[in-house]
Amino acid sequence: MEKVVIIGGGQASAWAAYTLREEGFTGEIAVISDESLLFYERPPLSKQVLVGEMSHQDLHFFPTEKIASLDLTLYISIRATEINRDQKVVKLTDGTILSYDKLLIATGSQARVPIEAWRTLPNLFTLRTVEDSLALQKALPKIKTLAIIGGGWIGLEIAASLRKQGCVVTILELGERLCARSVSVEVSDFMETVHREEGVELCFECGSLDIIEEDQQLMILQDGQKWRGFDAVIVGAGAHINKELAVAAGLETRDGIVVDHYCQTSDPDIYAAGDVAIHPDLGFCIQSWANAQHQGVTAAKAMLGEGAVKYQETPWLWSDQYDCNIQILGTPVGLEQTTVIVRDSAPRQKSYFYLNADGTLHYLVSVNDARVVQIAKRWLKAGRELEASEIADPHFNVMTLR
Numbered sequence: 001m002e003k004v005v006i007i008g009g010g011q012a013s014a015w016a017a018y019t020l021r022e023e024g025f026t027g028e029i030a031v032i033s034d035e036s037l038l039f040y041e042r043p044p045l046s047k048q049v050l051v052g053e054m055s056h057q058d059l060h061f062f063p064t065e066k067i068a069s070l071d072l073t074l075y076i077s078i079r080a081t082e083i084n085r086d087q088k089v090v091k092l093t094d095g096t097i098l099s100y101d102k103l104l105i106a107t108g109s110q111a112r113v114p115i116e117a118w119r120t121l122p123n124l125f126t127l128r129t130v131e132d133s134l135a136l137q138k139a140l141p142k143i144k145t146l147a148i149i150g151g152g153w154i155g156l157e158i159a160a161s162l163r164k165q166g167c168v169v170t171i172l173e174l175g176e177r178l179c180a181r182s183v184s185v186e187v188s189d190f191m192e193t194v195h196r197e198e199g200v201e202l203c204f205e206c207g208s209l210d211i212i213e214e215d216q217q218l219m220i221l222q223d224g225q226k227w228r229g230f231d232a233v234i235v236g237a238g239a240h241i242n243k244e245l246a247v248a249a250g251l252e253t254r255d256g257i258v259v260d261h262y263c264q265t266s267d268p269d270i271y272a273a274g275d276v277a278i279h280p281d282l283g284f285c286i287q288s289w290a291n292a293q294h295q296g297v298t299a300a301k302a303m304l305g306e307g308a309v310k311y312q313e314t315p316w317l318w319s320d321q322y323d324c325n326i327q328i329l330g331t332p333v334g335l336e337q338t339t340v341i342v343r344d345s346a347p348r349q350k351s352y353f354y355l356n357a358d359g360t361l362h363y364l365v366s367v368n369d370a371r372v373v374q375i376a377k378r379w380l381k382a383g384r385e386l387e388a389s390e391i392a393d394p395h396f397n398v399m400t401l402r
Contacts, residue, residue: 001101002027004303005090007080007245008106009033011041011289012274014061015296016104021070023304030073030098032080032090037130039067043289045133046157047320051164056130083249085267102269102303105257106296107242109275109287113235114149118211123218123232127158128239139232143167147220147230149209151178151202153319155236156191159200160321170230171195172206172220174237182317184332186340186352187365191321194348198322241276241285254278256285261310263299271299280311282331288317314380316373324348327373329380330363338362345369345394353392359385375399 004020006013009031017029031038040059048054060067075092082091083103090098111126118124123143125136146162148155151173159169177188178195192202210221217229241256252258252266256278263271273295275287291313298311318327338354345351351372354363361379366372375398379386390396 001025001303003030003100004028004102004104005030005032005098005100006104006106007032007090008104008108008274008276009035009038009076010106010108010274011039011061011292012106012108012296012299013104014039015293016106016273016300017070017072018062019297019300020304023301023307025304027101028073029070030075030100032075032078032092032098034077034079035129035131036077038074038076040130041289042128045130046127046154047161049133050127050136050158050161056133059130080245083245083270085249085270088269100269102271104296104299104303105246105265105270105272105276106274106292107245107276108292109239109241109285111235112238112240114237115210118235121211121213121218121233124211125232125234127154127234127236136234140165143231145230145232146170147172147218147228147233148236149206149233150236150238151175151204152236152238153179153182153317155234156195156321157319158234158236159195160198163198163200164322168201169199170201170203170228172203172209174206176204178202182332183328183365184335184340184352184354184363186342190350190367191326194322194324239275239287243276246272246276261298261312262302262308263295263311264302271303273299279315282315282333286315286317288315290316314377316377324367325370327366327370328364329366329373329376330354330361332363335363339388341388341392343369343372343392343394351391353386355386355388359387361386372398375401378402 039061044054079093080090081093111128126132145168148171151171163169178191208223212219218233219229220227243253243256246257247253256276257272259265259272259277261280263273265272274292279286294313302308316329341353343351349368351366351369356362360383364376
């Protein structure tokens with residue numbers, strides 16, 4: 001193998017390139033990104049960056065000198081338009097054609113905007129990239145009232161960050177509860193309580209929404225009727241998986257790109273990692289910081305052929321909202337067959353354990369108790385049986401349950 005091409009400049013891409021060099025690969029690594037800034041963390045954009053605790057330059061995974069030492073051929077602010085598997089080349093928007101021995105697709109996802117015409121409205125924002133963040137920051141001084149479309153993680157984090165800065169925030173959620181696809185009913189109820197306590201207005205079952213500009217405000221329409229005007233609207237209505245290149249290339253895809261436990265696609269010379277790749281055990285894409293990093297490392301080692309390790313990581317993600325650090329281990333799939341045990345240590349320090357019939361842990365959500373998550377990762381790997389009365393007792397030291 002002499003040349004690796006990586007499409008995408010995010011977390012999976014960064015860790016794949018870094019791992020290739022750490023494992024001794026001396027050939028060419030070409031990285032293609034349609035963004036101007038490479039290898040940066042996205043989670044802080046809706047949290048620390050939005051409240052002014054971090055700058056965009058603080059987001060890089062690695063110091064500038066470390067990135068330079070990786071000796072990468074960079075194609076910045078340019079897109080890949082085609083993968084030709086027969087010729088083993090990638091075509092770019094400027095006409096450049098790059099050959100590859102191994103290819104990694106790490107194209108991630110993008111903010112989904114339900115109605116395309118909304119993109120042309122003034123003061124309507126998404127928050128997925130540094131460019132999005134800069135545009136929102138520039139407008140913030142003039143924003144007093146704000147509507148957020150979507151009660152998922154990104155919407156809730158933005159709501160928390162902007163409430164800290166005094167904005168009047170309204171969340172419009174299509175479903176019946178917050179984060180319905182990623183947390184249980186009990187956790188949704190907890191998060192709803194927290195946001196209401198912080199002054200956020202929550203509106204559920206908000207179907208048939210539209211937005212128009214009127215009198216220098218964005219007017220929300222529901223079922224065709226004018227409802228209320230806002231200074232700005234942020235759309236946090238889920239993500240669109242950037243699988244188009246893989247589909248056009250004839251790779252096996254569903255909601256994302258199908259990969260095995262080594263992040264290999266249906267083409268043995270093409271790999272996929274991060275948001276765009278379907279988790280091999282769960283059967284759907286996992287949009288998380290940890291997943292992107294681990295899959296990038298797995299793909300790089302698999303390309304090299306030596307030291308490859310199966311990707312079997314339990315999904316783990318986190319969110320910071322107000323004074324709450326929320327950590328999630330596992331997925332809520334199959335919760336109807338589990339029993340929930342709540343460890344209630346304080347009004348904003350709780351852990352929700354979902355146990356299988358045999359007492360093993362299926363799923364965990366922990367608020368402001370990182371130690372519980374730390375030990376729970378070991379329980380999952382060991383298949384440890386848990387005693388409900390012990391883990392429910394906030395005075396019991398769960399760290400003794402090795």
